[in-house]
Every structure is written in structure tokens, then in C-alpha cells.
Amino acid sequence: MQRFFVTLLIIISMIFITVYFYSVPVIKKKVFEIERNSSAIALNSVFSLANKMYADTKKYRSQALESHKKRLRTVVDLADSFFDSAVAEARRNGLSEAQARQVAFEQLRSFKYGDNDYIWIADQHGTLLSHPDPRYQGKDTAAFRINDSDSEVRTVIDLALSQGEGFYQYKWNRLDSEKPLDKVSFVKNFPQKGFVIGSGVYLDDLDADIQRIRNEALIELREGIKEIKIASTGYLFVFDASTNMLIHPNTNIAGKNFLSLTNPVTGNSIAEDLIQVADTGQELYYKWDRPDDPGNYRYEKLSLVRYLPGFDWYICSSVYVDELRSSAELLTERIITIAVIALVVALLLMLLFSQWITQPIKRLADTAVRVSQGELSAKSGIRRDDEVGLLAHTFDTMVERLRDSIKNLDSKVEQRTHALAEKNQQLIIASESMASAKEALALSEQRQRQILDALPAQIAYVDTGLNILFVNRVFADTFQQNKACMINKSLQQAIGEECFRRIQCQIQSALNGQQTTGEYTEHQQQRQVICKRTLIPCFNPDREVNGILILTFDITSEKDAERQLNEAQRMNAVGQMAGGLAHDFNNLLTIILGNLHSAGDRYAEDDQLHRYLEPAIRATRRGADITSRLLSFSRRQPLSPTLINIGQMLSGTVELLSSSLPDNITVRISNTPSDLQPFADPGRLEDALVNIVFNARDAMPEGGEISFATQSIEVKNRLVMDEPVAPGDYCEICISDTGSGFSDQALLQCFEPFFTSKSNGAGSGLGLSMVYGFVKQSQGYISIQNAPNRGATITLLLPAKAAEQGVAKDSPDAQARDFKQEGKLVCLVEDDPDVRSVVRQQLIELGFDVIDTHNAEEARRLIPLLPELYALVSDVMLPGSINGIELADWQHLRDNRCRIILISGYSYQQSGDKPINPAFLLLSKPFGIAELKKAFHDSEKR
Structure with missing residues (x-):
């Protein structure tokens, strides 16, 4: 028995030693590698995230440039349309074609849009006809050179002349600067007008947007890195090619240039050592201090480095070597402890075996030997009521069953092996499906967050305890807080006492299951903002409120539009009121002005009377100007x-x-x-x-x-x-x-x-x-x-x-000083008898024979009976079914040599839906004999 005990002791000890030397070092090595791999995995994940941010930035730049190109094309077409309308308007004001084009070019010089962008026009010889910068206005573009090279602007104009239109890139300075910048312009040739129109956008405006997105990406990456831990105190950090530390958990290093920090192992700059191992797959070994032992640079560390060319960043991981080993050492200690306990238990069991179980086991061993030799009918013969007896009985029964089962064992093993292989394949497929579903779910959640963040509304979700479970970016920005920091905060703490008090009644209604909506006004960024807040209760399957969705929209623009509509309606009312009064008021002024002129002519030698007549005449004209101005103001004439x-x-x-x-x-x-x-x-x-x-x-x-x-x-x-x-x-x-x-x-x-x-x-x-x-x-x-x-x-x-x-304008008297039409017949049509009397007297003073009538129907019956009619003078607004314009059209068809002068107290737009024939002359009330002379003088030219 003693020899048996010693033998078991030696066997167990050998097993223990063998297990220790063959498993513990391997386990320590594997655990160490797992910890190192976790550092690499974290680094690669952050690198992939940053790389995706850069790809999104490039895509944004391409889309922004394409959007600017579409806008440039629209601006050039708009400038062309504006040029046509400005020339037409100038021609209507009596300017020549050259003068009208010059007026249009001058107006286009002040055309601005976007970030102080503008349009320019050059003729087919390269001379700038319209440019907002006086330094270049009217100059030959061939003289504009950068660094003594050929004129890029002249080259662009030549290309547009040959190609018709296109987008071209060249260097040009801004209006308030002399520094040449890269610029993309759309230039279009208008050969029928003899010039090209161009407008462009500076590429540094796009680069500024890209830099802003890059800074936002850096902020998002910083927040993501904060959540990543390697071992106990390991971390990730990011620096750029200029060795400026962009992200680092140590505030003494973050945001600073660390080129001067030295690696104690190599004596070189630690920044240069990190750059050298970037993307080599090798780790940088160096020594550094610990937070609990600052200044003592003897602790070993390892760093992996990845380089992101798009942002020109270096993303690094950093972890202490002893922390990587700590898990393996802890596992080793536990294995040794378990082994020692197992050894002690084994010794106790061996004593028990030696005193009480050795003999039955020996008999079982002998029986097992016989069974192993093929004697399947052998039995142990042990009959005991304890566990050994049960073991012996079980052994005998097992031998019996073994005889029955051994025949089918190989086939069953083969079937089981095949079934296990199929199960293993199914598990692999299920694992891949779960990974794919997890990735799709993550992408879906990311898209939903981006959509909610992009919505122009404040969105928040709270539980029934008024604790915030979700906010979008607009909600967090409104209250100048971080999204992550607002989660799990109470709503009252997050939005402040005053704001919470304003919506407390809405919250109570929402908790009672009622959706509520309210409007309020607040100040944001030094401007007044009108918001509409809606609280929507959310229910569980039992129709009980389990949360509240808070939606807040900025409706300032809608309110402004409503206010502007009201103002427009008021303006329309003013226009309608002024239009209703203009005709009668101008008729009265025509009578007053005509009689004042007549009084002045009759008493021309009375200087004292003229002192009173001249202010009255000016006041009368001012009364007409007031009516015209009010109409002009309401219609923007x-x-x-x-x-x-x-x-x-x-x-x-x-x-x-x-x-x-x-x-x-x-x-x-x-x-x-x-x-x-x-x-x-x-x-x-x-x-x-x-x-x-x-x-x-x-x-x-x-x-x-x-x-x-x-x-x-x-x-x-x-x-x-x-x-x-x-x-x-x-x-x-x-x-x-x-x-x-x-x-x-x-x-x-x-x-x-x-x-x-x-x-x-x-x-x-x-x-x-x-x-x-x-x-x-x-x-x-x-x-x-x-x-x-x-x-x-x-x-x-x-x-x-x-x-x-300026264009010298002759006075009405000078223009018509030689005008004299003795004995010629004029038909006057005017419904107001006093106005008709004044105008008839003025026509008589001009030497005309006058036949007058008060409506168009009578004039149409009268005119065919008259001898050759020299002119028709008619009010536009006449009683009856025919107005002055229709009467003038009728007479013009009868005799196109007849001079036609229309008089009206309305503006052109108030003269009816039917347009006035350009051959007719429109004279606005009130007018004097000088204006009437000029009207006849102008009608001779048409």
C-alpha cells in the first residue's frame, strides 16, 4: 500500500509539473498576444472610422463644386436676361442702343450674389465692358498677367468664343484683395450681342468648408477615442505631420507640439520614432513615466502607428508592457493555486484509496485486464452496498452492454461525426449571419442618428420620470451642451428652470395622454426666434404612457412670411384706394393747372400776380406727383x-x-x-x-x-x-x-x-x-x-x-417753339366737362380747330362725318362700353395718319388689360399747354 501511495504521489506530481511547463508558458504567451492584438484592433477600428470620415469629406467637396457650377450657369443666364430687360427699359426712356447697353453694363457691375461673387462681361476683343472692380473696368484682359505668364483671363475668353461656353479654372484675385487665388468660372459666348458673360467661385471657399468638416471629424473622433480603453491605462492618441498633438488624454500634451519630447531608449524625438514605424506593422518600444510615478522614465511601453494620408494624421495606440503581462501572470497564479489545491485533495484521496478502496479496485483492475484481453464474460464478483459495490455492479453491467454495443459502435461514431460536421457548418453560417445583421443594424442606427441630427428641429425623448433618453444634435446645440452628456439627465436640469417652467403644463398634459402644441419666443444668437413646440405622448401595448417625444420647430420664417403677406395686403389696399382717387383728383388738378396757366398768360405783365401763381403751379404739379408717387410706391414702377x-x-x-x-x-x-x-x-x-x-x-x-x-x-x-x-x-x-x-x-x-x-x-x-x-x-x-x-x-x-x-433735354417750349398748326381739326373726347373746357381752350391757343364730345360712342358716330381729321385727343377712362384705348385703335385702323394722344389720370398699368399701341402717345394728367405742345411735337416723330 505504501508503494502504491508513493507511486500515485510521483505520478500526480509529474502530471502537475508536466501540465505546468507545457501549458502555463503557452497560456501566458497567448494572453499577452491577445492583449496586444486588442490594442491593434482598437487602433484599426479608429483608423477605419477616420478613413471613412476623409472619404465623406472628399465626396462633399465634389458635390459642393458641382452645386456651385450649376449656380454659376444660372447666374450667367440671369445676367443675360437682366441685360435684355435693362436695354429695353433704357430704350423706352429715350436712350440710343449704345447708351442703353452702357446703362445695362453699369447696372450689372453692382450685381452681387453669394460670398461677394459677381459677374463680368467682355467683348470679343477681350476688353472688359462690365466689372465691379474699377481697376479692371474697361481694360484689355490681355494686359492682366500673373508672374509674367500669358493672360489666363484672355485665354479663357478665347476658349469661350471658340467653344461657345464652358467651365474654366484660372487664378484671379478677390475684389478686396490682390492675391491671386484658384477660381472656377462659367463663361458663355453671346455672339449675337458681341460679348461673353462669365461668373466664378473661388476654390478656397470650398476648402474653408472642407476644413470645417475636417475639424468636426476631429471632434467626433476625439469623442469616440475617449470611450476606448486598452488594458488598464492604455489609450489612443492622434497627431499630424507637423507633430501637433490633436487628440491625447493628457491635457498637458493635447493641442501642443511634442517634437521636443525625447525617447529615453533611442535618444531621438519620440514623434520622429513614431513616424518611422507608421504602417510597418512593428511596435515602437520606449520607456515612459506612470501617472502614479511622474518623472520616472523607466516603465516599458509599446505603440502601434497608422498613417492616414487624407487628413495627414498619425493614429497611435499606447500601452504599458507590464499591463499586457498582468493578465497572463494573474491566470498563471490562479492555475498554480488550483493545482496545489488539487494536489492536496489527491493526497487525501490516495490515503483513502490505500485504506479502503485499493483491494476492490485491484479486483476491478484484474477484471478489466481480463475484459481488455477479450474475455467479455468476466465479472468482478464484488457485492457491496456502498459506492464500490455500485461501481462493481455498474462495471459488470457495462461489460454486458459493451458486448451488445460494440458491434454498432463504429457505425454510430461515424454517424455522429457526420452530424457534428453538419452542426458545425450551420453554426458557422449562423455566426456569419449574426455578424452581417449586427453590421446592418449598426449602419441603420447610424443613418437614423444622422437623419435626426440633420432635421431642422429640436428632438428629444424622455421617460415618464422626465429623464432624457435621446436628443438630436439641434436640441443639444440649442442648449449648448454635448449630446452624450445630456443622456440620462433630468429634463429640468438639461434645459433650465425657466424653460422647464414654460412647458410644465404641456408635460403634464402629455403624461395624461394628450398631445399638445404651443408657440413661444426666445432669443438665440442675438436674434428673436419664434418656435413651435409639440409634445407627443408614447404608449406601451397596454395604452399606458411610457415616454414623451418633444418636437420643437423654428417657425420664424413662416411668421415673417405671414407678416409680409399682411403688409402686402395693406400695400394692395393703398394701391386700390389710390387708383380709385387718382382719376378724379388728377382731373381736378388738370382744371386748376390749366386755369393757372391761362391766368399767367393773360396777365403776363403782372409780376405781383406771378409771385402767387408760380408757387400754386408748383403745388399743383406736386399734388400730381403725390398721387403718382403713391401709385408708384404700391406697384414699384x-x-x-x-x-x-x-x-x-x-x-x-x-x-x-x-x-x-x-x-x-x-x-x-x-x-x-x-x-x-x-x-x-x-x-x-x-x-x-x-x-x-x-x-x-x-x-x-x-x-x-x-x-x-x-x-x-x-x-x-x-x-x-x-x-x-x-x-x-x-x-x-x-x-x-x-x-x-x-x-x-x-x-x-x-x-x-x-x-x-x-x-x-x-x-x-x-x-x-x-x-x-x-x-x-x-x-x-x-x-x-x-x-x-x-x-x-x-x-x-x-x-x-x-x-x-448728362443728356441735355430741351424744355417743352424749346422743343415746340416752332410748332404751329393753324386751322387743323382735332377731335377731343373727355367725359369731365371742366377738364374738357380747359383742354379745348389749350388746343385753341395752339391754333387748332376743335370738336369735342363726352363719350366714345358719340365720337365714333361723329368722326366719319368730319373732313380730314388731324388728331384725336381722348381720355382713357370714358363712360359707356368703349374706352379711350378702344376708340384710338378704331381710329388708327380707319386712318393711320391721324395723330392720337391719350390722356389719363391713371398710371400705365391702370389703363386696363388691353395694352396701348406704341404708335399712340400717353399724356398724364395734370398737364399744361407746354406739355400738350410737346405731346403734339413728339407725335409728329412717330
């Missing part, structure tokens, strides 16, 4: 600009206002003489000055002073008024008062239609808005310098030209 003698206009305006201003208000004029004169509509400019003076009068109830100051200025450097001022020559008109000035609210809204600071509806709110509309239509600028309770100064900046550049 085009202006009639011309060169203006600003000194004479100011003197006339002050004389006109002298009777409308109280005695305690004085007016002072300071005009600096200049060769430049403002180029604008004189009537509208006078109206603008009158509106400003009346506002100043209302601001000085106790009296004060109103000052006019004018000067010519040349804008070369940056100047900002209501918007940046384009370089060029301007006439500056400053109107100052010593009144109460503008309030802060009035200063913000003074140019808005219908806004007035006067109480009890005293003001219409159209004054300054009409001034603003006139200035902007005249390509000018406006600003207000305000000093509350000390007065205000309104500055108008209008385009100016040299006096000799």
Missing part, C-alpha cells in the same frame, strides 16, 4: 433718372416748403459746388426731401433749425451705410435737425412700411419707407446718425456723374 442741379432743387424745395413750416423753424442750405451732379429722378428726390423735412418739423414742436448740406465724394475705401458702399462717385446730401431724434425702436423700424411713431394714427408710416425705396431704386445708400433729444442727421448717397455726361 421704374424711375426716370436724369442729372439734377442740386443747388437749384434745394432752393426750389425750400421755397415750396416755406409756407408749410412754422416761423420758429429756420432752414439753412450749405451747397458745395462741384462738376458732379446726382443722377436720379428729380421728382422723387424732391418728394424724399419734403418727407424728411416734414418728419424733422414734427420732431421740433418747440422750433429749431433744419440744415441741408451737399458735397461730392469719391468712395475708394470701405464705407458702410445701410450696406457696404460700392466704389464710385456720389453726391452726399445731409439733412440735419435739432429735434428729439429717433427712439431705439424707431431707429430699428423707421424704414418699414406703415411704421409710425406718431400717436392716434397721425402718421401714415409711408414717409421714410418711400425715401428708402427711392434711394435703393436709384442705386444709392442711406444712413441715420441719431442723438436722442439732440436731433438726427439723415444722409443720402446718390450716384453722381459729370455734368457734360
